[in-house]
Structure formats: structure tokens, C-alpha cells
Amino acid sequence: MNGKDTVRYGSFGGRHAIVIGASTTGLAASAAAARHFDTVTNIERDSLPNGPTWRKGVPQSHHGHILLRGGQNVFNHYFPGLTTDLLARGSVEVDMANDICWYHSGGWKKRFDSGRTMLCQTRGFLEHYIRQRLAQIPNVRLLQNTKVAGYTASGRHITGVELGDGTVLEADLVIDTSGRNSETPKHLSAFGFGIPEVSELKVDIGYSTTLFTAPDRARDWKGMLIHSKPPATRTAALLPTEGGRWIVTLLGWQGDYAGGDIESFLEWTTGLPIPDMHNVLSEATCVDDVHRWRFPANLRRHYDKMAAAPEGLVVIGDANTSLNPLYAQGMSHGAIGTSILDACLSEQRHDVGAGRIDGLSKRFHRAYSQLLDECWFTSTVEDYGAVSTNGGGRLVSRIASWYLGKITEMTWRDESIAREFIDVMHLQRAPMTLMRPSVAVRALMRASAGAHQVRPARA
Missing domain, CATH: 3.50.50.60 (FAD/NAD(P)-binding domain)
Structure with a gap:
């Protein structure tokens, strides 16, 4: 149009x-x-x-929100030029592969220019x-x-x-x-x-979010995701947002929730599997209250x-x-x-x-x-992985979660698989594309090669 x-x-x-x-x-x-x-x-x-x-009727609105490519395409269709307008007003465009330092289930994902961008804003x-x-x-x-x-x-x-x-x-x-x-x-x-x-798949996740201004130092990334591997119960997301700020959300499973004040918020990040998030936030300045929210289950x-x-x-x-x-x-x-x-x-x-x-x-x-x-x-496939650590989840779901773990390990080093993984996340490809025979064989043969430990630049 x-x-x-x-x-x-x-x-x-x-x-x-x-x-x-x-x-x-x-x-x-x-x-x-x-x-x-x-x-x-x-x-x-x-x-x-x-x-x-934010508004009262959307209790989760304090937390980080990204608009994936699949959603962007729709909004730009009904509201032509919306992405351009949002960027001009303060949204931040992020290449999920190139601009995000993403530690996922034991290793850093390979970084490259994917052309798959998402919009970050409140x-x-x-x-x-x-x-x-x-x-x-x-x-x-x-x-x-x-x-x-x-x-x-x-x-x-x-x-x-x-x-x-x-x-x-x-x-x-x-x-x-x-x-x-x-x-x-x-x-x-x-x-x-x-x-x-x-x-329904019960997950009982607690969210804690606040805003930071970044330290005035050069960095080669816009955001950072620390995504733990079950049975670990802590995940954290740092994303750019309007006004040159960072919006940081800490997600805890099974009652392992971050506190409602900045001191306990920062302390909680010391329990992440790697120290990078804590180190970055320790040099940043918190500029908002800590907002908390609970998500009980996929429904x-x-x-x-x-x-x-x-x-x-x-x-x-x-x-x-x-x-x-x-x-x-x-x-x-x-x-x-x-x-x-x-x-x-x-x-x-x-x-x-x-x-x-x-x-x-x-x-x-x-x-x-x-x-x-x-x-x-x-x-839900990764959520089933967390549930299955406590003996829950159907067998087929546990198998799917295990297989996705192997695909995740491939994204540490394999650009083509990392690109397809992002396409699935952005609702541009069906998940079954990651299960075709050529991918499955590579996943099972190469996933045990060890973590890709290229660390991101520190702020």
C-alpha cells in the first residue's frame, strides 16, 4: 500500500x-x-x-517491549510509514544478531548483520x-x-x-x-x-523492571540478553529505549524474583550465570522506580x-x-x-x-x-524445558525442548542457523524449518563441540 x-x-x-x-x-x-x-x-x-x-489497564506496560518484524510489517501496512515515524520520535531499531550481545543457555550467540531488525521502546x-x-x-x-x-x-x-x-x-x-x-x-x-x-502451561515468572541512563563510554552493542539454561532460574534483558535510556527487565522462575528496590535489583544480577550484566549496570544510573509483575502461565x-x-x-x-x-x-x-x-x-x-x-x-x-x-x-518449548526439570511436561515437549537446546548451541557459531532461529522468533518462518533433516543432522553432530565464548565489549 x-x-x-x-x-x-x-x-x-x-x-x-x-x-x-x-x-x-x-x-x-x-x-x-x-x-x-x-x-x-x-x-x-x-x-x-x-x-x-503507561496506563493502569496494562500492568505489564512498565516492562520492556519489542516489536518483532512480523508485527512491524502489519502495523506498517495499516499505518503506512509508522516505523519511520516511531524512529523519528525515539524508538530504537536493533538488529537482533548484530546489535545484541546474547548469552543463551551456556554460550554467546554468533554476532552478524542479519537484516532482521526489531523496534525497542516503552x-x-x-x-x-x-x-x-x-x-x-x-x-x-x-x-x-x-x-x-x-x-x-x-x-x-x-x-x-x-x-x-x-x-x-x-x-x-x-x-x-x-x-x-x-x-x-x-x-x-x-x-x-x-x-x-x-x-495451559504454568511457569510463574516474576518480572522486575527499571530504567537506566548508560555510562558515557563507547560500546559495540545496543542491548544485552542473559538467558539462563534450566535448571537455572534467572534471565535478564537490557534493551535500548526512547530518550537514550536502557530498560532492564529481570525475570525469575519458581519464586526466584528480583526485589522491588534498586539495591536488591542489582544484587539479584550477581546470581546470573555470567557477571556481564551486573558489571554493566553497576556503572549505569537508575532513573526510575523498580516495577514488578507476575506472569502465571501460558494460556x-x-x-x-x-x-x-x-x-x-x-x-x-x-x-x-x-x-x-x-x-x-x-x-x-x-x-x-x-x-x-x-x-x-x-x-x-x-x-x-x-x-x-x-x-x-x-x-x-x-x-x-x-x-x-x-x-x-x-x-513454550523452552518453558517446557524449565518445567521438565521438576519432572513436569509431556515427553514430546521434553524432547522438543532438548532438541531446541541443540539448535541453540549451533547459534553460538553457525550463522545460517542463527539467522533461521531469528526468523522463527520474528514470525517470519515456521518453527518446523528448524527440524528439517539437514538441520537436525548438523545439530546432533556439531552441538557437542563446546560453547562459543566470544565475550562482548564491556561498557
């Missing part, structure tokens, strides 16, 4: 779509829906800030500028400080929503992007539709398998599948989900007719589930 003048709003023939939630997924879904419906209403229960800051910063771009789309309105109390239904169709004040808004399609605590299962149960089957609601799923409702992003934020796929899988909905609406118009919604929900959830299968695998 070359510009706004190429967009055809309302092309599906639908009158009204409602999007629940103004998260990054909700904002992308609103832009996608605007191409198919005469009017789109985004309903957000929070009071939305006027500037690039969550509030990202949401603020996407909201500004959404406000330029003429047939979208955003209601804030407004709670959706329930759905309305007629027969097998969801026909709209009921707001907290009793107001009913009718819609051809309701799009739930309300996040992990989505109330859609409760609402569906109330109408007799049943609830989706749930998959997937299988709307694609519901036998009695209603028409007129789709569920995208964390409201459908909530993944361990450590692997940074949440915002991107939600964004890609909205592009899948866009494609399904176009297919629906071609196959069924303009404005005909019957069959869309099943069409979308089946298509989205294929992406979620890949995201679930990628984001």
Missing part, C-alpha cells in the same frame, strides 16, 4: 464493527475492520493518556503514536472509560454489546482484543454457547474447536492466546491475527456475499489457529 488514498473503507458491506480494547492488537484490529465496515467503534475501559506513558510510547495514527482513519471512533458488561445475542448470533451503563450498541461483528482477562468465555456461557477448551483458548461457537464474534491476541512475554511474540501475533481477519473478511465477501457474516467466525479462528500453533510451540 502506497498511501491512504489506496484504502477502500467499508468494502465488506458491513455496517458496524465493535472492537473491545485499545491495546496494540485492538488498534490494529480497528484499522483492519475500518476497511470492511462503514463504522468501527473501539471500546476501552481505561482512561487513555494524552502522552506516551509500551506507552508505542500505543500513544499508534492511537494518533488510528485517529486519522475517518470511520473509526474510540470510546474510553467505557466498560463492556456483556454481549447481546439473537439465536446463534452475537449482535452487539451491552455497556456498563446499560446502553446497547448493535454490531455486525464484535472483535474481542481485551487481553488475557477477557470475559468472552463468561459471556458465551451465559448464552448457552459453552466455553472454549483451554491449554490458550481454543475458539477454533468450539462446536457451538456463535456467529458475529472473533477473539484475537492475548484474549485468545497469552504467551510468556520473555519471547516477545504477544504484540506481533495479535497484529498478524488482525491481518488474518482482514483476509478472511475479503474471502467472506467473495465466497458468501457482501455483508454476509455467517461462517466468518469459524473461517477466522481456524486460520488464526495455524499461526497460534506455531507461536505456542515457539514460546
Whole structure:
């Protein structure tokens, strides 16, 4: 797409779509829906800030957020030039292979120019500028400080929503992007539709995050990741963010959480498998409070398998599948989900007719589930490794975790495998590409050669 003048709003023939939630997924879904419906209403229960800051309804927004290439592609499609705009305002572009010193499960990953860049910034910063771009789309309105109390239904169709004040808004399609605590299962149960089957992998990770200004010294990297190998329980991420600062997140498993003050925050880093992170932070200046958050479990609601799923409702992003934020796929899988909905609406118009919604929900959830299968695998296979150290996890999951460990060892020295590993992380390749025979043989033959111990330059 070359510009706004190429967009055809309302092309599906639908009158009204409602999007629940103004998260990054909700904002992308609103832009996608605007191409198919005469009017789109985004309903957000929070009071939305006027500037690039965090908001109460997103408790994880204090922590580091990166936008992977898969997500960037979607946002740039619906908001042309967004990446350029974000970089001009303070986002930092990072080549995951070249700009990050990444210690992963016992060795430093090979560094090279991969061309696979991601955007680093705070969550509030990202949401603020996407909201500004959404406000330029003429047939979208955003209601804030407004709670959706329930759905309305007629027969097998969801026909709209009921707001907290009793107001009913009718819609051809309701799009739930309300996040992990989505109330859609409760609402569906109330109408007799049943609830989706749930998959869950408990991880119980504690996050502690604060901001630093970097010491005024030259360095050949922009960020640092120290990713422990189970049964070790500590992982740390240092990423650049707007304002020339570092956002540092410490992740502890099984109750091994960093404290809520800077002294205990720094002390915790001495327990990482290598001292580099502690050494770097000891010379930096903390400029914010320490913010803490808990993530209990990976959670997937299988709307694609519901036998009695209603028409007129789709569920995208964390409201459908909530993944361990450590692997940074949440915002991107939600964004890609909205592009899948866009494609399904176009297919629906071609196959069924303009404005005909019957069959869309099943069409979308089946298509989205294929992406979620890949995201679930990628984001949980290392988590299964941690779970299995305590005797948990299915055998096939433990085997997959073991194999991924061998692939990880190859990324210490093999540029081609490291590049494919990054492509999988960025949702540019399916995880199964790392399991093709030629890769498997190399992994099993070469992984035992020893760690690649090229240390990064110190700040």
C-alpha cells in the first residue's frame, strides 16, 4: 500500500464493527475492520493518556517491549510509514544478531548483520503514536472509560454489546482484543454457547523492571540478553529505549524474583550465570522506580474447536492466546491475527456475499489457529524445558525442548542457523524449518563441540 488514498473503507458491506480494547492488537484490529465496515467503534475501559506513558489497564506496560518484524510489517501496512515515524520520535531499531550481545543457555550467540531488525521502546510510547495514527482513519471512533458488561445475542448470533451503563450498541461483528482477562468465555456461557477448551502451561515468572541512563563510554552493542539454561532460574534483558535510556527487565522462575528496590535489583544480577550484566549496570544510573509483575502461565483458548461457537464474534491476541512475554511474540501475533481477519473478511465477501457474516467466525479462528500453533510451540518449548526439570511436561515437549537446546548451541557459531532461529522468533518462518533433516543432522553432530565464548565489549 502506497498511501491512504489506496484504502477502500467499508468494502465488506458491513455496517458496524465493535472492537473491545485499545491495546496494540485492538488498534490494529480497528484499522483492519475500518476497511470492511462503514463504522468501527473501539471500546476501552481505561482512561487513555494524552502522552506516551503507561496506563493502569496494562500492568505489564512498565516492562520492556519489542516489536518483532512480523508485527512491524502489519502495523506498517495499516499505518503506512509508522516505523519511520516511531524512529523519528525515539524508538530504537536493533538488529537482533548484530546489535545484541546474547548469552543463551551456556554460550554467546554468533554476532552478524542479519537484516532482521526489531523496534525497542516503552509500551506507552508505542500505543500513544499508534492511537494518533488510528485517529486519522475517518470511520473509526474510540470510546474510553467505557466498560463492556456483556454481549447481546439473537439465536446463534452475537449482535452487539451491552455497556456498563446499560446502553446497547448493535454490531455486525464484535472483535474481542481485551487481553488475557477477557470475559468472552463468561459471556458465551451465559448464552448457552459453552466455553472454549483451554491449554495451559504454568511457569510463574516474576518480572522486575527499571530504567537506566548508560555510562558515557563507547560500546559495540545496543542491548544485552542473559538467558539462563534450566535448571537455572534467572534471565535478564537490557534493551535500548526512547530518550537514550536502557530498560532492564529481570525475570525469575519458581519464586526466584528480583526485589522491588534498586539495591536488591542489582544484587539479584550477581546470581546470573555470567557477571556481564551486573558489571554493566553497576556503572549505569537508575532513573526510575523498580516495577514488578507476575506472569502465571501460558494460556490458550481454543475458539477454533468450539462446536457451538456463535456467529458475529472473533477473539484475537492475548484474549485468545497469552504467551510468556520473555519471547516477545504477544504484540506481533495479535497484529498478524488482525491481518488474518482482514483476509478472511475479503474471502467472506467473495465466497458468501457482501455483508454476509455467517461462517466468518469459524473461517477466522481456524486460520488464526495455524499461526497460534506455531507461536505456542515457539514460546513454550523452552518453558517446557524449565518445567521438565521438576519432572513436569509431556515427553514430546521434553524432547522438543532438548532438541531446541541443540539448535541453540549451533547459534553460538553457525550463522545460517542463527539467522533461521531469528526468523522463527520474528514470525517470519515456521518453527518446523528448524527440524528439517539437514538441520537436525548438523545439530546432533556439531552441538557437542563446546560453547562459543566470544565475550562482548564491556561498557
